[in-house]
Amino acid sequence: MDSIETKALIQICRSRFRSFSEAAESVLGALAEVVPGVLVLGQIDPDEHACRVIGTQGEGLNLQKGAVLPLGSPPNGDEASRDAAASNSEIDREFLAALGVEGCLGIPLEMSDGRIVGTLFALHPNAGAYRCEHVAMLGVAARMLGYEWESVERRAELRRLRARLPVSANVDSETGLLNGDGFLGLLDHDWQLAERGTVESVLVVFQVDGASDRAHNGGAMGKLGLKIAAEVLEASVRATDRAGRIDETTLAATLVGCRLEQAHVFVERFRAALERVTRGGNPDVQVSHGVRALGSVSSPHEALGLADAEAGAPKRDGESREPVLQEAVE
DSSP: OOHHHHHHHHHHHHOOOSSHHHHHHHHHHHHHTTSOSEEEEEEEETTTTEEEEEEEESSSSOOOTTOEEEBOOOOOTTSOHHHHHHHTTSBOHHHHHHTTOOEEEEEEEEOTTSOEEEEEEEEESSTTOOOHHHHHHHHHHHHHHHHHHHHHHHHHHHHHHHHHSOOOTTBOTTTSSBOHHHHHHHHHHHHHHHHTTSSOEEEEEEEEETHHHHHHHTSHHHHHHHHHHHHHHHHHSOTTSEEEEEETTEEEEEEETOOGGGHHHHHHHHHHHHHHHTTTOTTOOEEEEEEEEGGGSSSHHHHHHHHHHHHOOOOOTTOOOOHHHHHHHO
């Protein structure tokens, strides 16, 4: 592969996306730099044996989003499963010939459970337009898009399952973490264990910087930034730890069985994961943090107040910090 193709592969593999549409636009844009012809991303409807166009790049064919393309003949039952999967996601050759297309390179979007949900293909008037490196490029791109598709599906399914569960009074509805009351109750329990010398634990408080400003100025972006930070925090803690939302812009975690000098490992893990997830910066989620060993303070409220003060989230002019932290410290 030449340097242009290598750069395109790097762009596809290093990007991180917040939606499938963003992934599709970015991947098709990168492919258009190195793959000739028209690139088309389609969603397969197995019942209709057709493919609906959900993304295109390139000129020369009048294929708009929403256009329905017929697939080739369904595979026979005695075909190898991989060959069957491939042929079942190819556009009908007679249809392509009517469009003046002789060269067609298609790669299915396969899910981990074996389903084929879409196809990524390149179309060209000339039959010999595509080389091995183009097959490799589309193969990597199709695998990436398949991963993004499945990720969106799984997150949507998780939301549906959570919606069926009884709503706990101790869960914050926006982030899915423990709310202030729920977190403080467990923090008190962990502090008592630390005070008796049974289990040493560390409290880490994160301020999502600017989330309150964005919430007032844009609403959705502020909530999205906080939700992203909460999802990363939940994924970063261990099964024995606790994670919660303390107030509008404050998240916290209790690291159970952790010494103070070990807490920086968790903080760096969380920050690195958050940076990877928000690479590209929309929204740009920045956090500051404070750390306090539970065994070194006279109460869980003191630990929370000191860690929050160390995190040092800036306030807007004329605004005081709200409620749970102040009430807890009092």
